Amino acid sequence: MTNKNFFEIENVDFYVGGKAKVKDVSFKIENEGDIICLLGPSGIGKTTILRTIAGLEKIDKGSITLNGRIISSNEINIEPEDRNISLAFQDNSLFPHYTVEKNILLGAERNKEKKDKKISLKQIVDLLDIFHILNKYPHQISAGEAQRASLARSLITQPDLLLLDEPLSNVDQSFKEEIQVRLKKILNQLKITTIIVTHDSYEAFYLGTKCGIILDQQLKQFDDPYKVYHFPNSVEVVNFLNRGILIPAKVTGKNTLENWDLGTIEGNFIKEYPTGSNVQLLLQPEDLEHDDTSNLKLEVVDRKFRGTNFIYTLKTPSNTFIPVFVHSHHIHQHEVDEKFGIKRPIHIDHIVCF
Amino acid sequence: MSKNLNVWFFLSLIISLFVLIPIITVFSSFFDDTSNYYVILKETFLIEYIINSSILLFFVLLLTFLLGTGTAYLVSFYNFPLSNFFKWALILSFAVPPYIYAYSLTAFFENYGTAYSILKSLFGDNNYNQNIPKFDGMFGAILSITFSLYAYVYILARASFLYQSQNLIELGKNLGFTKFKSFYKIILPASRPAIVAGLSLVAMETLAEFGAVDFFSINTLTTGIYNSWIAFDDLAFANRLSFFLLIFIFALFIIENFSRKNAKYHFNSKGGFKQKEKFQLTGSNSFFAFIFCFFVFFMSFLFPLSQMLYWTIKFPENFFDLQIFDLLMNTIYLVVLSSFILIIFSLVSNYGNRVSNNKILNIFSTLSISGYAIPGVILAIAFISFIAWFDESVVKSLGLYSIKKIFIGSILGLVMVYFIRFYSLAFNGIKSGYEKINISVDESSYLLGYSKRKTFMNIHVPFLRNSLLFIAILISLEIIRELPITLILRPFNFETFATTAYISASEDLLEAAAVPSLFLILIAASFIIITSKYILRDNDK
Numbered sequence: 001m002t003n004k005n006f007f008e009i010e011n012v013d014f015y016v017g018g019k020a021k022v023k024d025v026s027f028k029i030e031n032e033g034d035i036i037c038l039l040g041p042s043g044i045g046k047t048t049i050l051r052t053i054a055g056l057e058k059i060d061k062g063s064i065t066l067n068g069r070i071i072s073s074n075e076i077n078i079e080p081e082d083r084n085i086s087l088a089f090q091d092n093s094l095f096p097h098y099t100v101e102k103n104i105l106l107g108a109e110r111n112k113e114k115k116d117k118k119i120s121l122k123q124i125v126d127l128l129d130i131f132h133i134l135n136k137y138p139h140q141i142s143a144g145e146a147q148r149a150s151l152a153r154s155l156i157t158q159p160d161l162l163l164l165d166e167p168l169s170n171v172d173q174s175f176k177e178e179i180q181v182r183l184k185k186i187l188n189q190l191k192i193t194t195i196i197v198t199h200d201s202y203e204a205f206y207l208g209t210k211c212g213i214i215l216d217q218q219l220k221q222f223d224d225p226y227k228v229y230h231f232p233n234s235v236e237v238v239n240f241l242n243r244g245i246l247i248p249a250k251v252t253g254k255n256t257l258e259n260w261d262l263g264t265i266e267g268n269f270i271k272e273y274p275t276g277s278n279v280q281l282l283l284q285p286e287d288l289e290h291d292d293t294s295n296l297k298l299e300v301v302d303r304k305f306r307g308t309n310f311i312y313t314l315k316t317p318s319n320t321f322i323p324v325f326v327h328s329h330h331i332h333q334h335e336v337d338e339k340f341g342i343k344r345p346i347h348i349d350h351i352v353c354f
Numbered sequence: 355m356s357k358n359l360n361v362w363f364f365l366s367l368i369i370s371l372f373v374l375i376p377i378i379t380v381f382s383s384f385f386d387d388t389s390n391y392y393v394i395l396k397e398t399f400l401i402e403y404i405i406n407s408s409i410l411l412f413f414v415l416l417l418t419f420l421l422g423t424g425t426a427y428l429v430s431f432y433n434f435p436l437s438n439f440f441k442w443a444l445i446l447s448f449a450v451p452p453y454i455y456a457y458s459l460t461a462f463f464e465n466y467g468t469a470y471s472i473l474k475s476l477f478g479d480n481n482y483n484q485n486i487p488k489f490d491g492m493f494g495a496i497l498s499i500t501f502s503l504y505a506y507v508y509i510l511a512r513a514s515f516l517y518q519s520q521n522l523i524e525l526g527k528n529l530g531f532t533k534f535k536s537f538y539k540i541i542l543p544a545s546r547p548a549i550v551a552g553l554s555l556v557a558m559e560t561l562a563e564f565g566a567v568d569f570f571s572i573n574t575l576t577t578g579i580y581n582s583w584i585a586f587d588d589l590a591f592a593n594r595l596s597f598f599l600l601i602f603i604f605a606l607f608i609i610e611n612f613s614r615k616n617a618k619y620h621f622n623s624k625g626g627f628k629q630k631e632k633f634q635l636t637g638s639n640s641f642f643a644f645i646f647c648f649f650v651f652f653m654s655f656l657f658p659l660s661q662m663l664y665w666t667i668k669f670p671e672n673f674f675d676l677q678i679f680d681l682l683m684n685t686i687y688l689v690v691l692s693s694f695i696l697i698i699f700s701l702v703s704n705y706g707n708r709v710s711n712n713k714i715l716n717i718f719s720t721l722s723i724s725g726y727a728i729p730g731v732i733l734a735i736a737f738i739s740f741i742a743w744f745d746e747s748v749v750k751s752l753g754l755y756s757i758k759k760i761f762i763g764s765i766l767g768l769v770m771v772y773f774i775r776f777y778s779l780a781f782n783g784i785k786s787g788y789e790k791i792n793i794s795v796d797e798s799s800y801l802l803g804y805s806k807r808k809t810f811m812n813i814h815v816p817f818l819r820n821s822l823l824f825i826a827i828l829i830s831l832e833i834i835r836e837l838p839i840t841l842i843l844r845p846f847n848f849e850t851f852a853t854t855a856y857i858s859a860s861e862d863l864l865e866a867a868a869v870p871s872l873f874l875i876l877i878a879a880s881f882i883i884i885t886s887k888y889i890l891r892d893n894d895k
Contacts, residue, residue, distance in 0.1 A: 056797050080800035087801050093794035097817040110803040150798075157802060 004068050006032045006193055007161060012062035012072075014048045021045030022214060026062075027222045029210075033191035035184070037208030037225075039201055041240065044214050046197040047090070050163045053195065054087040055080035067160055084110075086159035090166040092146040094138040100149045101134040107153035119190060124152045127182050129175075143170040148179070155186065162187070162194040168203065180206055201241055205229060213237050230350050231270050232282070238354075244284035246354065247320055251277050257351065261316035263296065267348035279353035285311060285323040291343035292332060298322070298342060300334045314340055362806065363715060366706025369699050370718035373725055373777045376736035380600060383593040383739060399573055403595075407561060407574040407602075410495060414560045415553055417500040422507025423549060425650050427537060430515035433632045434640040440647040441512075442886040445505045447654035449878035451835040453565025454855060454871045455498040458658035459489045460569075461665065461864050468661060491570055498566040501654040503559050507552035509890060514548030515541065533633075550609065557606045561599060562729030564838040565856060575599045580731050580838065589739045596732040603727050659875055665868035672866045676854065681870065685850050685877075688840075689830040691765075692772045696829055697822055699773070700780035704788055705810050708796070723778035730775055734842040737771050738762055768843045775839060776829050783828070787821035788814075824888050831881045834874060851877075 007029040014022040022045040029036055040046050051057045053064060055071065055078060063073040066085070071078045086107075094103045104121060125131050128148040133141045141149070147170045154162060167183075168176050184207055187194050198204050204211050205225040212222040215236045221228055232238045235246065249257040249265065251273045257265045259281065273279055298314035301321065305328065312324045312334065324340070334340050428434070429441045450458075462468040465483045473482045489497055526536035542549075567574050575595055583592040635643050666673055707719055725733065741761045749757050761767040791814065799809040815822075837852045844853060851870040858866035 051797075054797075054801055056800070079805075080797070081803050081805055084803075085801065087797070089794045089798065091792070091794060093792060093798040095795060095798070095813055095817070096791070107802055153798075153802070 005030050005065070006034070006067065008063075008065045009053075010062050010065075012052070012059050012064060014045055014052050014059070015057060016045070016048045016051075021048045021217065022219065023217050024062075025049070025219045027210075027212060027219060029193055029195075032193050033188065034209045035187055035194045035196065035207050036210050036212065037196045037198060037204035038212045038214060039198060039204045039240075040214035042199065045217070046214055047165050049214075050087055050165050050195065050197055053161070054085050054163055055083050056087075083161075084159050085161045085163060086154040086157045087163040088147075088150045088154040088165060088167055090147075090169060092138060092143065092150065094146055094149055094153070096138050099135055099137055100130065100141065103138070103149060104153045104156055107156045110157040110159075119156060119158065119186070121156065123186075124156050127155075127186055128152050128179065144172055144175075147171060151183075155192070158190065158192065160193065162192050164194060164196045166198055167196065169198075169200075176203075183207070201229075213240060215240055231352060235280070235354055238282055244282050244287070245320070245322060246280040247283050247322070249279055249281040249353070251275055251279060251353075257281060257353075261298075261318050261320060262342070262346055263344065265346045265348060265351070267351040269351045269353070271353070273353060282352040282354070283322060283348075285325040287348045288322070288324045288346060289343040290324065290326050290330065291341045294341035294343050296342045296344050297339040300336050300338050300340050302336065303334065312340060314342075360710065360806070362702070362706035363710040363712060364706075366703040366710065366715055367718060369703045369706075370715070370722040373722035373774050374718070375740050376728065376733045376774060377600070377721070377724065379736040379740045379743070380593050380596045380732065383590055399578065402573050403575045403578045404598075406492070406572055407576075407599075409492060410499070410563075410567070410572070410574060411557055411560050413496045414499045414503070415557060417496065418504040418507050418556045419549070419553060421500065421504040421650050422552060423511045423542070423545075425504075425647055426508045426511035426515055427541070428643045428647055430512050431632060432635045432643060434635040434643040436644060437632075437647070440651060442883075442890060443651050443655070444508055444647065445886060445890065446651075446879055446882055447502055447505045448831070448882055449875050450502055450655060450658045451565065451837065451852070451874070452495075452498045452502040452563055453569055453837060453852075453859070454662070454867075454874065455502050455658050456494060456566040456569045457855070457859050457864055457867050457871060458661040459494055459498060461661055461868075462657070463487060463489050468664060492572055495563075495567050495570045495572050498570075499560055499563055501650075502566075503556045504650070504654065506555040506559070507549060510548040510552035510555075511545055512890070514545035554606050554609050558603055558727045561603055561606075562731070564729070564731050569859060575602075576729050576731050579729075579735060580842075583735050583738075589735065589742070592735045593739060596729075596736065599732065600728065603729075604724070606727070655879075659872070659879075662868045662872040662875060665865050666872050669865045669868070672869050675866075676869050678869070678873070681849060681851055681854060681873070684848060685834060688765075688768070688772070688850065689833050692769050692776070692833055693826040693829045695769060696773055696776055696780040697784075697826060700777065700784050700825075701810075701815070701818070701822075703781060704784045705814065708788060708793075709806055719781070723781050725774045726776065726778040728775070730771075730836060730838040731842070733771050733775050734839045737767065737774070737843070741767070763843065763845050765845060765848070768840065768845075771839050771843055772833060772836070775836070776832055779829060779832065780825050783821060783825035784818060787818045791817060824885055827881050827885050831878055831885075834878050834881075 005028040009028070010026050012025050013020045014025065027036075038046050038049065048057060052059060052072065058077050059072050060074050063070050063076075065071065066083070069078075070076050071083055071085075094100070095106070098106070101121075104124065108121065125134065128151060130145065130148050130152060133145050133149065138146055138149075147167065151164065151167050154164070168179055171179055180203060196204070196207055205228075208225055210222060211225045211228045213220045213228060221233045221237050223231075223233075228237070229241070229243065232241060232243070238244065238246065247259055247261075249259045252258045252264070253275060255266055255268065257279070259265060265281070298316055300312055301315045302313040304311045304313075307328065309328050310326045310330070310333070312326060314322045314324060316322060324342075425440070425444050429437050429444070460467070463486055465486075467486075469486050470482050473480070473486075526540045531539060561574075562576060563574075564576050564580060568577050568580070575598065579592045579595045579599070582588045582595060703719065707715055741758060745756050745758050749755075761770070795813065796809055799813050800806075804812060834850075835852060837856055840850055840853050841856060844850070849857075851874040854870040855867040855874065858864070858870070
């Protein structure tokens with residue numbers, strides 16, 4: 001593609017049942033083979049976006065372009081069967097009267113003339129580990145297996161654009177990460193451009209080349225996963241990702257802030273603020289370091305064991321509750337009501353303020 | 355976002371509108387002029403029609419309730435000798451239409467009838483006739499209709515009993531209720547919607563019944579409609595009577611629909627519902643349960659079957675006089691043609707509703723399935739009225755040849771009215787099959803590159819194959835038993851088992867009615883046995 005984006009949504013309102021779910025959405029996928037993840041709470045309209053891109057819902061504003069061709073606009077609506085877009089539904093949408101194998105092979109009938117990127121049934125079956133269910137009917141398999149079978153059917157069509165709606169939500173946690181790795185590998189290998197809807201931020205950050213956060217009927221942020229995580233662009237995104245808390249602070253210099261409870265905080269501002277301005281500082285659990293020798297001590301009000309680490313919730317003198325990660329191998333475990341030392345001076349790599 | 359008004363939408367709309375023709379005709383001709391017959395009838399027989407219809411309805415409902423819920427209760431909750439056999443044998447009564455039951459009843463109890471012959475062979479010559487009860491007139495009609503239709507109540511009540519929560523029944527035990535108290539305090543109220551739905555079907559069929567009431571010379575609204583057309587050639591008055599009857603039936607139809615919605619609750623709530631363990635009856639309880647079920651089974655099926663078999667053997671010449679092969683061919687011809695057309699059009703209509711998701715179409719479709727509630731006599735006469743009107747008002751005014759002969763007294767017209775009558779059976783059957791296909795299955799199909807037509811042919815039709823076969827058998831069963839539409843609209847010299855039996859009986863040749871009746875019962879019974887699993891809803895377990 002020269003000077004053109006592979007896929008683009010421009011100023012589209014997404015509707016379901018006559019009601020707008022997400023408004024005025026614009027984003028683009030520049031390169032074929034990119035993977036985009038859309039994150040957002042349940043019922044926010046993520047699935048509606050996928051259904052609309054697939055052609056199952058119409059739009060009356062803006063446009064959706066794939067491969068240089070408008071597929072949806074106020075005037076144009078290419079039928080779903082003519083878009084070469086594949087959508088794997090969250091719920092079981094396998095054909096109930098066909099075996100899993102037949103279901104997948106029905107997908108293979110599409111684009112069978114595509115010689116350049118060929119994936120065989122065997123490869124798909126191995127990839128998703130579904131050999132044992134090939135001869136079974138959809139009602140005989142588990143929800144997770146049905147989801148993998150549905151994913152296999154979508155993958156084998158080798159569409160121009162693959163849409164995955166919570167593709168691994170029913171897959172066992174123990175198997176999920178392995179499937180994620182395999183899925184990413186095959187999508188990259190086949191260069192299948194993919195949009196994945198998920199509510200699992202780790203899944204989105206791992207799979208996506210770009211992530212979109214949908215909140216309050218809007219696409220709030222669309223950026224690299226690293227930037228979405230470290231540089232959230234709004235308070236709403238911070239709250240949604242649940243990555244920390246906002247505490248009041250005063251900018252005291254080019255690289256410093258002052259908080260009533262924590263004292264001086266150093267670091268690199270990602271955005272400039274005039275000295276003396278009052279801001280809300282994003283404090284993430286990994287920003288503070290534990291130090292038993294420190295004279296900055298806060299009260300432990302809760303401790304959660306999370307396998308590789310503990311999350312301590314500390315109370316400041318001004319009644320703010322701050323989360324702090326500590327490696328679980330740390331020998332000295334603090335009980336509730338004990339004092340917990342914070343290393344000073346506090347240094348934060350990227351200072352995010354609002 | 356509005357959905358496409360595609361070709362499927364228009365096809366579905368046309369089918370629904372076609373099915374609505376008789377209702378529109380009946381309602382629109384309400385204000386037409388009628389002959390003097392109307393005045394005469396209004397002052398003489400109209401009240402009698404209404405009273406007779408009401409008496410018939412009341413007693414049939416009472417008896418079908420007692421027989422239907424009684425047998426359903428026993429086979430659902432208890433084990434006793436042959437209880438598993440009775441479970442499906444009790445639906446065989448569907449194979450005996452009320453008019454054939456009426457012939458059997460009369461044949462057995464009439465002067466010098468079968469009862470007389472049995473007594474004579476057992477005890478020698480005597481004047482038994484005065485001691486043999488006569489089941490004719492209103493009483494005969496009530497019995498005939500009851501034994502033929504009670505299975506509607508039996509099937510729906512049994513299905514509801516089967517899906518009642520074990521907890522509900524255990525709750526009764528926990529409260530210290532006796533079995534009988536548990537039945538009328540817990541089980542019966544919980545099954546009320548299903549039983550009302552069954553009774554509503556019985557009510558609609560009773561009001562629509564023509565053969566049996568005509569045979570016993572009971573003047574009801576249905577026979578009144580037939581007579582005002584056949585004897586007085588007054589189509590307008592036939593339509594006016596139909597209007598009254600339709601109002602009556604629509605009230606029942608609404609009740610039935612309302613109840614069915616609630617009844618569905620019992621059938622679909624599988625989660626947490628498990629089949630109850632049956633109680634083992636012993637001693638006299640077991641004996642009485644067996645006797646009751648056997649009595650109902652005997653009276654509803656074995657009795658008419660034996661009577662017809664007895665006469666067929668006793669008067670073998672009737673067997674050879676009858677063109678059995680021709681009758682069989684005619685019946686198969688009608689059954690195959692009608693079932694095929696009904697299924698094709700109902701499939702199209704269902705798919706149109708599914709892909710269009712249009713409110714107007716939904717309304718027309720809902721109205722169009724009311725055809726099953728409308729008596730065959732009304733449908734046939736309304737169809738003739740419509741063709742006559744269309745011929746006069748449209749065809750002739752365009753200077754074209756009359757089309758009456760194409761539609762009246764022809765296979766085409768007959769199949770069209772069968773279509774209207776049994777459309778709801780096919781439409782609803784396919785609809786319940788479609789309800790098992792999630793809409794995302796369709797969407798997946800589109801996204802795999804299948805068009806709407808390919809989705810219909812490659813995904814839906816194979817999925818619905820078993821349902822379609824079942825529906826085809828049910829339609830066949832109905833067409834084999836159907837009498838008034840066939841009687842009114844069949845071509846000259848074209849007979850079925852049902853019309854042959856009716857004609858022989860109306861000429862007082864009951865012995866001759868036995869052979870076609872026997873064939874009808876046997877064919878219908880074999881269809882019932884094939885589909886008994888579906889009819890009893892045992893596949894839902």
